[in-house]
Amino acid sequence: MQVAVAEERLSLAEQAYRVLCDRLVTLEIAPGTPINDEQVAAELGVGRTPVREALKRLETDRLVVSFPRRGTFASEVQITDLGHLTEVRHRLEPLAADCAARRASARDRAVLGELLEELDAAAGGEVRELIALDLRLHRALYAATANPFLQDTLVRYDNLATRVWCLFLDRLPGLAGHVGEHGPLVRAVLAGDGERAADLAAEHVERFETTIRSLL
Known part of the structure; x- marks a missing residue:
């Protein structure tokens, strides 16, 4: 290739x-x-x-x-790292969402708008397509923070969290619903509502850990 x-x-x-x-x-x-x-x-x-x-x-x-x-x-996927990942992401994901809502450039907004359209049409998508869309949504939100240090840090932690998620794909219920949670978050960012975006980001991280732990 x-x-x-x-x-x-x-x-x-x-x-x-x-x-x-x-x-x-x-x-x-x-x-x-x-x-x-x-x-x-x-x-x-x-x-x-x-x-x-x-x-x-x-x-x-x-x-x-x-x-x-x-x-x-x-590297092996370390399930024991889930709590550590959540601890960091629970602090930083809301910060990133708030920053994105306040700082997103016109280009960032255009990218997020296009991803939102893809998200609305992805309900019945293939698993791999949904995972790829989830990664692109997170990375676009991080880029919109206009903080390269926060962006780089969260991309790394999101990558590790996604590996944990992928390990349980055959047992995870409602994958489309999990990815679909980004819809309200992206809309809050586009509306410039940092407080709501931060709350939704925190809920998303909490729900992720709860779902994984229910399968252990």
């Missing part, structure tokens, strides 16, 4: 990072799977150096782990 033409302007390392990151987050690359940089480079149509750079970033993100003389592997 060649990297999408739409991302040609990105560095090769960034292209490789984005492709691998999404595959790891959605468990398309299963936990524990060895990752061979030469094979990945050939598949993506890039050199091994950009792939190695991408893997270093992914290790920092806790999505891969490297062992001397053994190689690089997709």
Whole structure:
């Protein structure tokens, strides 16, 4: 598979990072799977150096782990981390929602508006499409905060939380409903209602943990 033409302007390392990151987050690359940089480079149509750079970033993100003389592997999903993830996200997700409502640029609003239209039409969508839409919604909301440090932090934590979610996909009820919870949140952001957006973000994080724990 060649990297999408739409991302040609990105560095090769960034292209490789984005492709691998999404595959790891959605468990398309299963936990524990060895990752061979030469094979990945050939598949993506890039050199091994950009792939190695991408893997270093992914290790920092806790999505891969490297062992001397053994190689690089997709990291295991640690259910015991759920409480720690929720503790951080419960603080930061409402902050991000409030910031997005107050600071979203015209471009941010256009992106969120388009995603909202996709969300309204996604009720009967395929599971993988819903997961991809969920990731795009979160990332668009984080980008709208106009705070790159908050954005980077929350993308990493959302990636780890999504891995936990994907681990239970076959047992999770109402996936479309879970993704659909973003509708009121995005509308609150677009309306500039930071307080309501923050409350909805907090409820979403709480409901996520409650749902996962009910399956343990």
